Amino acid sequence: MTEAVATRYRVSGMDCGACAAKVETAVRRLPGVEDVSVSATAGTMVVRHGADAHLLPAMTSQLRSLGYGLAPASREEAPSHAEAHGHDHDHDHTHHHDHDSDTDSRNWWTSTKAQLTIGYGLALALAFVTGWIVPSQHQAAFLVAMAIGLVPIARRAFAAARFGSPFSIEMLMTIAAVGAVAIGATEEAAAVVFLFLIGEWLEGVAAGRARASIQALTALVPKTALRDRNGTTEEIPAADLKVGDAIIVRPGDRIPADGEILAGESDVDEAPVTGESTPLRKGPGASVFAGTINTDAVLRIRVTAAAADNTIARVVQLVEEAQESKAPTERFIDRFSRYYTPGVLVVGALVAIVPPLLFGGSWTEWIYKGLAILLIGCPCALVISTPAAIAAALSAGARRGLLLKGGAVLETIGKITAVAFDKTGTLTEGKPKVTDIVAFGRSEAQVLSMAAALESGSNHPLALAILGRAKEDAVPVPPAADARAVPGRGVTGKVGGEAVFLASARAAGEEVALSAAQADQVASLNGEGKTVSVLIAAGSIVGLIAMRDEPRADADEGIAALRAMGVEPVMLTGDNQRTAEAIAKGLHIDARAELLPEDKLRIVRELQAKGKIVAKVGDGINDAPALAAADVGVAMGGGTDVALETADAAILHGRVMDVARMVTLSRRAMANIHQNIAIAIGLKAIFLVTTIVGITGLWPAILADTGATVLVTMNALRLLRVRL
CATH class of the missing domain: 3.30.70.100 (Alpha-Beta Plaits)
Structure with missing residues (x-):
């Protein structure tokens, strides 16, 4: 096999x-x-x-x-x-x-549906004129005109029946139109076919808008690229770029491929891909996405992904695959519609037959009403009510850097009552920053300048933090002589002829005794979860530099937004208790520290055992058990590849506030679905009653179907413009 x-x-x-x-x-x-x-x-x-x-x-x-x-x-x-x-x-x-x-x-007028609808409308107008000029040919003219529209519908109806779908809207439409002709309502049957074709065409236009909303992302990637080979540039199709190619991107141009900057430094506008409103300064070694905009300087970039694998192509594919994954509500509506449509046929038949047989009603009148009920009962609007809203919500999220892998995830994340956050790289930036500079006998700028001189060329995270702060403060970084790392202790060298040692507090204490005041300051900074380096110059302590992995800029706001929604946030981290508590205190969040991956899994299970619906937000690499165990796993801060390929949902840009935005998007989508279901069922119920009591007839009945379908689709499209 x-x-x-x-x-x-x-x-x-x-x-x-x-x-x-x-x-x-x-x-x-x-x-x-x-x-x-x-x-x-x-x-x-x-x-x-x-x-x-x-x-x-x-x-x-x-x-x-x-x-x-x-x-x-x-x-x-x-x-x-x-x-x-x-x-x-x-x-x-x-x-x-x-x-x-x-x-x-x-x-719109070039499509087959539009042309058929327009052609049929002209045929109806011609039939009307013919009937007016030659009254004896009135019925025949309308029959010929109606055939132009009804024959294609009937052919599709019988094809669907042959392939296992006998209860299609085309079949209901065919039965209703032929039945109406049989009881002498030819003009009305012709009008109903016209309204059906208009409705089908409008459905196509609305569906196309929904589908195009995510496909429009592909237009962000330029069609051509400037490939650089041996100092010579040539313009080639962007689709022909290969991994490893070097490309030149001029100021104002869109970047044609995912890549890594080789040379140049520029602000890059990532709003089209991640929704980040502020351009980011990027230089050699930084990653860039296809479709983002290079704003102010020439960049030389090494391509890291082929066209089919770039960020935008993968986002589009991910969203399309997510649309294929049905939400629980959508699955229920699908099951319901399988029984609903045959039920409508039975009701229509009973309305047509029972009153004349048992109560002496007019056959023509009640057959007419039964045919109208067939048109009212078509499930199109009901069936599309859920997937249209889900597709629009998934597309709206993707355009803002929020990726949800399917309708089930979209539906669940709006119901969460607890969020378990990782700390490093999720609530925090994932890299240390200089938070405090304390100088003794020198200026803060001098302390920072000497420390940066020793750390020049190092890739250690603490060294990068010091060099970053020196650049930010525009502090000069003089050359250091004989600079070398002392394993487990720090960095030593000569700056401006002075012997300088940047060491851990413990190693510094072995070289020079810290005063009581200095020791207290080190202890105080350590108590805030900060790492402290001590700078010794010419045999005496001249400064302290404290560093910590700081919370993301929007972390406090994001936590507060979740709490306002009734969602309880908690921090789960493997970091030490002191550092975890220092970060948690600033964010007003409960912290559980010094946890192993199995501990995080256990805590997620404990929250679920208390009846909570739990989202786990992490970097998508670590804590896989907890991400898998949560009701929704959200990847954030682990890099684009990980964010796109792991967990149930992903945040392309590292914003804590985006978790709250996902919840908002989900809740608005579910509200939209409930509105759509109410529109679909409500219109049908109204027209069902008015048809039975004789107020409305065939053409309002078809409006109850196609009109409701267009209404629910347009209502769903409102989600594309939702503000988060």
Whole structure:
């Protein structure tokens, strides 16, 4: 028995959940197919099948008869997905009325759906004029006109029935239109078909907007790049860049690939990718993302990822795959709709038959009402109510650097009642900074200058902290002679002819006795969780430099925002108790320190045992057990690769406030879903009652379906503009 493999395809023309259901049912019936997952919002399908199965021709033929186009999807095509939805697939559609790539047409009037709708509208107008000029041909003119719109619908209806979906909207529409003609309501049947086509076209436009919102990210990456080879630059397609290539990026240009700066220093605007509003100063050794903007100086960059693997391409793919993962609410609606549509057929039949048979009602009147109920009962609006909102929310989050891997994660994170944060690299920056400079007999600038002179060229985190502060304060860094590290003690050398020793407090105490006041200051700084280095010059102590891994700039605000939402934050760290408590005190958060990974897992389990829904926020590398055990694991601060590939959710930019923003996004998405369900069911309920009592007829009934579908889709699209 061959091992099963999963293949991803792009399906063009899907507008709603009902479309996805038809595609899934049709493909699932093919020999060799083990499982199918379809996302109308992403326009994708994942098929699990035997490794030796050759399914593409059969699937293409089957879906074409349903009105959809099919093409293999691969990571290599990721940068051009936006175009792939458009004219590139037109050759796949030979059916008279395909669900083509209308959703992404730049001009609404050029799409097949729009042209069919406009053509049908003109045919109706011509039928009306013909009936007015030749009254005896009135019915015949409307029948001919109606056939133009109804025949493509009926062909798709019977194709869907043949492939396992007999209760499609096309079938309900066909039965209602033919039934209306049979009882003499030809003009109204023709109007209903026209309204149905308008609704389908509007659904396509709305679905295209939702799909394009995330695909628009791919447009951020420039099409060309300046490759530098042996001092000569040449312009080449960005898609042709290979890992290791050197590229030149001029001021004002977008960076065409993920990479590492080799030469140059510039402010880089990362807002398009991470949502970070302030440009970041970057120099040699710093990482840059494709699609970000080099603002003020020429940069020479080494490419670290091919086009298909750059940050934006991976974000787009991640969001599309997330849209294929259904939320619990969406799964419930899907199950409900399987029974709902046949139930509507039964109700429509009972309304048409029971009153005339048992109560002497008019057959024509009650058949008319039964046909209207078929149109009212279509589940399109209900089925799309959840995935449309989820797709919009996932896209809105991705554009702000918040990645959630699927509807289930989006739904769960809004329900969390506790967040367990790592400390280093999550609540803090992950690198020490100079917090205090205490001078004895010298100026603070002199103390910093001598210390920086000794540390020049070192990559030790504490050395980088001192050098960074010297640069920040514009302190001169003179050359040091005979500088060398003394293992376990510090750094020694000569600065300006003076013997200088930058040492730990313990090592310094072995060289020169600290006064009581100096010892108290060291103890006080240590009590704040800071590491203290002592500077000795010419045989006496001239200064103290204290360093600590400081909280992120927005950590206090982010913790307060979570608390205001009713979410309890707690810090879990392997660091020592003193340092943990010092950081926790400033952030007004409870701290559990000196923990091993298994301890963090245990604490997450304890919180869950108390009935709390727990999110674990960490760097995505350490604490894997706790991240896996939490209801939602959020990766932050572990680098782009880790952030994209691990945990349930990821924060591209290291902001603590983004955890609260994720919760806000989730809660707004769920509120939007509840609104959509209320719109879908409420409109149907109203029109059901008004139809039975005789107030409304066939054409308002179709508005209850297509109108509700457009309304819920447009309501979901509001999430794309949500402010977090």
